Amino acid sequence: MSKFATFMNTRPVLVADGAMGTMLHKAGLPAGIAPERWNLENPDAVSAIYKAYLDAGADMILTNTFGGTPVRLERDNLHEQAHTVNLVAAQMVCEIVGDRALAIGDIGPTGQILEPLGTLPYAAAVSAFATQAAALAEGGVDAILIETMSDLGEAIAAIEGTRQVTRLPILVTMSFDTKGRTMMGVKPEKAAQTLWDMGVAVIGANCGRTLSETFEAIVKMRATVPEAVLMAKPNAGLPHATGHDLVYDVTPEMMAEYAQRFVAEAGVKIFGGCCGSTPEHIRAVAAVLKNL
Ligand SMILES: [Zn+2]
Structure with a gap:
């Protein structure tokens, strides 16, 4: 059995990690600097975050490669190093997690x-996506997570690109941030049916x-595809500007309480945090979910 299947x-229940960008x-x-740049130029800062989430109890650590397609890296003139940026991130996570957690190519x-x-052609x-997935796979990750998608067509392109190389x-998870739909207007029901029919391992x-909005989206996905394996990685609420900092309004305790609802009421298999969540949030989530 593969490490992922095991x-x-x-x-x-598996606990995923929390925010990378926030940290x-x-x-x-x-x-304005691509976070992926630090995989090359400040790897110690990146690995400290991986370790903090691992120590907090995460069973899955995501590579710092959210913006790691050559298309997105071009913003920071990093596209020619796309392969390296993704490869070193995957190698770093694999080395840090060992057998303790899954290394997930993000x-x-x-x-x-x-x-x-x-203007971006589908091909x-x-x-x-194929370029990025190939480098992540070469670096040894246990699975690929396609996340924060708004456009179902782009999610499908990412699945296709990944399947070409590994x-x-x-x-696959999408972001339902616009009145119950994604920014591009996709409803959770449509996302769930389309993505699950493509034969992926997990949707969410x-x-x-x-x-609560992410919870509602997940409940709709569950109702649409009762047999689906679901993942939720919600933000720690909404950010508020406090001086120079952005502060998110969800405390670790609140997130842990909601994590139990995601699992008990919607049958979520994987729960972690997105923007604004910290190792403290994941520690609180792990403490409750691992005692269920
Ligand atoms: Zn986020």
């Missing part, structure tokens, strides 16, 4: 809108706005 089959900015990453949106609404999106299990919701 974790999935032997543990009732990198706390560690001093300047605004893939986020390209940041561009696909044709015909936008170019598939190729960008047979690793694929997890991440980022979004509040815990």
